[in-house]
Each structure stands twice: as structure tokens, then as C-alpha cells.
């Protein structure tokens with residue numbers, strides 16, 4: 399792929415203005431992507447998204463799956479050495495994709511996202527996916543939604559949630575399966591339930 | 592006008608300054624707050640870029656200082672007060688035997704650095720798992736022959752607390768790329784069955800032989816370098832899982848490890864702002880002592896007659912601390928002669 403560095407960073411400027419995040423402050427250390435539960439299944443890792451913004455790769459960005467996959471958990475921002483809130487950037491990209499008529503053929507990811515975004519709206523950002531899931535369960539949305547959330551994506555996507563090397567059930571029914579989700583999510587996050 | 596110089600701090604910078612002044616006919620009072628001379632150098636097992644025997648070298652330099660006439664060494668001693676001006680300072684020194692007052696013409700501050708405790712980095716399990724240690728602890732483990740045995744995997748993590756304006760310092764600690772390579776090589780030499788991994792953002796090894804030293808770690812000792820800042824260290828049974836994004840392939844990677852070594856930041860010495868207050872000199876935004884002019888007066892503090900040497904001004908390796916010690920000595924001699 400050939401990329402051109404535009405003299406005027408119009409995309410960069412627009413995203414910085416709309417997100418309130420200074421993309422240029424990023425160290426490109428990729429710590430965010432290492433901690434993002436979905437990096438493995440995103441077509442572009444979060445740190446690459448930032449680099450693509452600098453390059454002005456608007457078309458690739460707005461049609462990417464990655465921007466739809468971010469669930470705003472904020473894990474990346476909590477540990478970012480630049481104090482950078484990636485989800486703000488992801489939000490702006492998602493909004494731009496919508497405004498400019500980029501249609502995502504992915505139907506399952508947005509559905510899952512809605513569940514997580516609802517959670518963020520109701521209870522604030524938790525920085526830990528397992529806490530979010532736990533909260534959702536205690537809200538009564540319960541097994542049905544969590545179960546609905548799990549078998550939606552391609553297998554690789556599930557691995558992103560569960561951590562690596564886990565063998566995943568194809569269909570999840572009932573409590574036992576949910577318990578397994580927790581176990582895996584907790585493992586993935588270093589045992590901080 | 593007093594012909595004596597007070598040197599504060601008995602690390603390699605202070606020892607060198609004291610030696611050079613005395614060898615050129617000056618008189619020195621060298622105060623050290625600890626019981627022994629040597630500072631952080633004395634905590635090292637080997638030194639980059641040649642894997643020299645650290646204990647041997649530092650012991651030799653301490654012996655030379657002790658054997659040189661004109662140097663009075665006062666351990667467990669700290670500065671309590673200063674009055675007067677360049678060429679004619681009165682200093683109050685406090686040691687276990689009591690307080691004494693001395694006249695000195697010049698003062699050299701060589702108070703060294705403090706090694707950051709990376710307790711804020713809970714994502715690295717530091718303080719939670721005994722298998723996550725700092726690089727300084729690794730030096731101790733190596734000196735005491737306690738490095739992992741058998742086919743162990745050891746992961747070295749760069750830039751912990753450095754290049755991190757959110758939880759640490761904005762600056763680069765300058766030498767951790769080099770000593771992490773040293774540690775990986777030490778690991779492979781002590782235990783050829785072990786595997787060593789280094790996670791880096793970029794490799795900064797600026798000094799004679801440093802780049803070659805790091806390339807040797809890769810090419811001769813088969814240390815695996817992975818490009819990405821570590822995101823998490825997770826305890827998993829008796830092992831640790833190190834997770835990062837390899838930004839060169841754009842995919843997350845995980846390494847199962849038996850030991851994780853954090854290259855933590857070199858920070859200003861404890862109490863540097865208090866000491867600066869007593870002396871009436873400036874510190875920078877971090878608390879390192881501020882040089883009057885970075886390029887050609889690196890040893891001048893903001894006050895005439897008070898000079899700076901070594902890692903109390905910025906993170907640096909031994910060779911630079913020695914060079915600064917020598918320059919500070921010559922600045923002091925210029926003033927008091």
C-alpha cells in the first residue's frame with residue numbers, strides 16, 4: 399500500500415478538535431494495543447489507527463472494523479503513558495463514518511457494542527471488561543444478553559474477549575457458560591475481579 | 592579564602608572529584624550519608640559495555656581515594672547549613688559524632704540518583720508477585736547467584752516510569768536500554784538454557800560500543816527483542832504471562848515467563864530539593880540539580896562556587912559521571928587556587 403503524507407493534516411486536525419485528544423502526543427509505544435481486549439481481532443490495532451490518522455488515511459479508517467469494535471472500556475487510556483483517551487478518537491471516527499455514509503456490513507459487532515456502550519452510559523467507564531459484564535448481569539440484562547453477546551462474531555473475535563489460547567464453546571447457554579466467561583475474562587485481565 | 596573543597600556524595604562522581612582535587616594539591620572533605628562509599632555503582636555486578644567486574648573497579652577507586660592524602664572522608668554525614676559565598680563558605684556538617692563547622696572555598700554536589708520503585712505500575716504486578724523485580728534487584732540476584740535455573744524464561748521490560756508523562760517522568764532514563772541488554776547477556780551467560788526477551792519502544796544506546804553491545808545481545812546471545820511497550824504482566828499459576836502488542840506485525844504477543852525485570856526510572860536523589868534549598872541552588876522541574884548552562888557549563892550550578900557532578904543532574908552511566916567529576920574538580924581548583 400502506498401501512502402502519502404499530506405502537507406495539510408486536515409483529518410488529523412479535525413479529529414484532534416472533535417475528540418479533544420492530541421494525537422501528536424502519542425509515543426507510538428503500542429501499550430494500548432497490547433492491553434486492548436480486541437486488538438487481536440481488529441483489522442488495525444489502536445496504535446495503528448493513530449498512525450493512520452497522521453497519514454490522513456481517511457478511507458481506510460472510516461471503513462475499518464476496528465473503529466466499530468472499540469467498546470469504550472478505557473483500558474488503553476488508563477495505562478497510556480501519554481494519558482491519551484483512545485475511545486474519544488474511536489468515537490469521533492465512528493461518528494464520521496456514519497456522517498459520511500460508510501456502511502458497515504458488520505451487524506453483530508455493533509450489537510455487542512450497544513450493550514457495552516449502554517453499560518458505559520448507565521454506570522460509567524470501568525476500565526475492566528469483567529466489571530462491566532458483572533454489572534450488566536446484576537442489572538437483570540443477565541444471561542440472555544451476555545450469551546447473545548458471545549456467539550456473535552467470528553471465532554477470532556471471541557478470542558479477543560476471552561484471552562488467548564482459550565478453547566471457546568460455540569453456543570453459550572446458562573450460568574455455567576457465563577461463569578466460564580468470567581473465568582476467562584478475569585484471567586485475561588490479571589485476576590482483578 | 593579557604594583552599595578546601597566540600598564534596599557531597601561518595602558515589603563514583605564524588606570519589607572521582609575528590610581524587611582529582613587531592614591529586615592536584617587541593618584539600619577535600621568528602622561527605623557520604625551512608626556508611627560506605629560507592630553509591631549505586633557498588634550495587635552492580637557487572638558493567639556495560641564490556642561486562643567489567645563492577646565490585647573490583649569500585650573497590651579500587653574507593654581504595655585510591657582513601658589512600659590519597661588530602662581527602663578526609665566522613666561517612667554517615669550530611670550537610671545542615673551553608674553561609675558565605677564563593678571562595679569563603681562556612682558549612683555545618685552533621686555526623687553521628689556531632690556537628691562541626693568548616694570553612695571551604697568550593698562545594699561540589701555529587702548526590703547521585705534514586706531508583707524509582709515502580710509501585711504505580713499495578714498492571715505489571717510489581718509488589719504483588721515476587722517474580723516481578725526491578726533491574727537493580729536483578730543486579731543483586733546476579734551478584735548473589737540467585738538467577739533462575741534450568742530452561743527459564745526471563746522478560747526484560749523497558750521504559751518503566753520513563754517516557755511516561757501519565758504515571759512517571761517525561762524524560763528517557765538514557766541507560767536502561769544498555770543495562771537491560773547487559774542483564775539479558777548476564778542471564779544467558781549464567782544459564783545458557785534460559786531464554787531472554789526484551790520488550791522495547793526504541794533502542795537508545797548512545798555511547799562507544801553500546802550499539803555493538805546490544806547487537807551482540809541479539810546476534811551472539813540470541814536475546815529476542817520485541818517491539819512494543821508491555822501492557823500487562825499477569826500472574827498465572829506459578830508463571831507470569833507478559834502481554835504486549837508487537838507493533839511490527841500489528842498483533843498481540845504473549846510470553847510465559849519465570850521472571851520479569853522492570854527497567855525502572857532513574858530519578859533525582861531523595862531530598863534533592865531540600866539539599867538545593869540549604870545550598871541556595873536551583874533544581875529542574877523533576878528535582879535534578881540545574882546546570883547554569885547545559886552546553887558548556889554542565890558543572891556550574893546556579894550559584895557561584897557550587898558545582899555539580901554525576902547523576903544528580905540527569906540519568907547517566909559511570910563514564911559520564913566520572914567525566915563530570917573530573918570537570919567539577921577542575922572548576923573547583925580554578926576557583927580556590
Ligand SMILES: Cc1cc2nc3c(=O)[nH]c(=O)nc-3n(C[C@H](O)[C@H](O)[C@H](O)COP(=O)(O)OP(=O)(O)OC[C@H]3O[C@@H](n4cnc5c(N)ncnc54)[C@H](O)[C@@H]3O)c2cc1C
Nearest residue numbers: 600602603604624630631632638639703704901902908909
Ligand atoms: C540497574 C542499574 C544498572 C546499571 N548498570 C550500569 C552499567 O552497567 N554501566 C554503567 O556505566 N552504569 C550503570 N548504571 C549507572 C550507574 O549506577 C551510575 O552511572 C552511577 O552510579 C552514577 O554515579 P553517581 O556518583 O553520580 O551517583 P550514585 O552512585 O547514586 O552516588 C551518589 C552518592 O551520594 C550519596 N548521597 C546522596 N545524597 C546525599 C546527601 N544529601 N549527603 C551525602 N551523601 C549523599 C549517596 O548515598 C550515594 O552514595 C546502572 C544503574 C542501574 C540503576
Ligand code: SF4
Nearest residue numbers: 424425427428430478
Ligand atoms: S499507549 Fe498511548 S502513547 Fe502508547 S501507542 Fe497507545 S495511545 Fe500512543
Ligand code: SF4
Nearest residue numbers: 434468469471472474
Ligand atoms: S477503549 Fe477498550 S476497546 Fe476501545 S481501544 Fe481502548 S482498550 Fe480497546
Ligand code: SF4
Nearest residue numbers: 753763764765767768
Ligand atoms: S534508555 Fe531505553 S529503556 Fe531507558 S527510558 Fe530510554 S528508551 Fe526507555
